[in-house]
Amino acid sequence: MKKLLSIIMVIVLASFTLVGCQQKDTDSKKIGLIVSTLNNPFFVDLKNGVEKRAKELGYEVVVLDSQNDPAKEVSNMEDITVKNVSIVLLNPVDSDSAVASVMIANNSELPVMTVDRAANGGKVVSHIASDNIAGGEMAAEFLKEQLGGKGKLVELEGLAGSSATRDRGKGFNDGIKGSGFDIVAKQTADFDRTKGLSVMENIIQSKGEIDAVFAHNDEMALGAQKALEDQGMKDVLVVGFDATDDAVDAVKKGKMAATVAQQPLLIGQTAVDAIDKVLKNETIDTFIPVELKLVTK
Structure with a gap:
């Protein structure tokens, strides 16, 4: 897969050499936004x-x-490089493969910022996101408090290779280090609710006793919660990440224990504020964090 993406990158960069030579309209009031998926409430927000x-x-x-x-x-x-935008805001599908996309923007002298997920290469003006490591640690601390620092845990991971998956996982695993928790299953469900449901069903069948689930986003958490509910396992604590409307509602109803609130609307607004400063030739930080909070019943 990486080899294929590398080939794609080389072909694309070669094909768009002429684009890089085009004069950009710096007076354009257009922003390009490339979203990983609009089939997820978080990215819609x-x-x-x-x-x-x-x-x-x-x-x-x-x-x-x-x-x-x-x-x-x-x-x-x-x-997007030929749509006369002044800057592009990229929410990558995958942090590794996003390098090809960033380099296309670099090659065409189009400034690029990343949002929510980072790119692992290329020249990026700034990255605007929640502190995903801190969010993972927040989830770990909550479960330690609720379960007395011991029990059998399941971790549902997001898209392999994305910075959000890596950082949320790191924060969570660092947070439970030295406790009496045992992660009995750690599987990818691609940030998807349906996959979260099916992966959790398989884990329930193979592992049996489970005390808590930490999912790297709310869509997977909601899928896991449904699988647990179908098996009558209502005492299992489920913690998600994003604080989407469905997840917050599930927390209020006691179906989920908690969700880490990432505030996607605020992330989007903060990104545009940063863009406005860049286009006015003001200096901004290379990383702009957006506040997190834990939502519980």
Whole structure:
């Protein structure tokens, strides 16, 4: 897969050498936004946050959906370079494959920022996101308090290779280090609710006793919660990440124990504020963190 993406990158960069030579319209009031997927409430909220703040500041937003496909993301970046945008905001599908997309922007002298998920290479002006490591630690601390620092845990991981998966997992595992917790299963469910349901069903069948589940996002957490509910395992604590409307509702009803609130609307708004400063030739930080909080009943 990495070899294929490398080939794609080389071909794309060669094909768009002429684009890099084109003169950009620096007076354009258009922002490009490439979203990993709009089939996820979190990223819909992120998009809405970008569009709301952009409208307030007088910018037009061109939105493209990568549909969780790295190749589609590359194609979207190719398209955005010829749509007369002043800057592009990239929410990567995968932090490794996003390097190809960032380099296309670099090659065409188009400034690029990443949002929520980082790119593992290329020149990026700034990265705007929650502190995912801190969020993972927050989930770990909550479960330690609720379970007295011991028990059997399941960890549902997000898309392999994404910075959110890596950082949330690191924060959570660092947070439970030295405790009496035992992670009996750790599997990928690609940030998807349906996959979260099916993966959790298989884990229940193979592992039996479970005290808690930490999912790297709410969609997987909600899928896991449904699988547990179907098996009558209502005492298992489920902790998600993102604080989507469905997850917050599940917490209020006692179906989920907690969710780490990432505030996607605020992330989108913060990203546009940063873009506005860049386009006015103001200096910004290379990483702009957005506040997290834990939502419980």
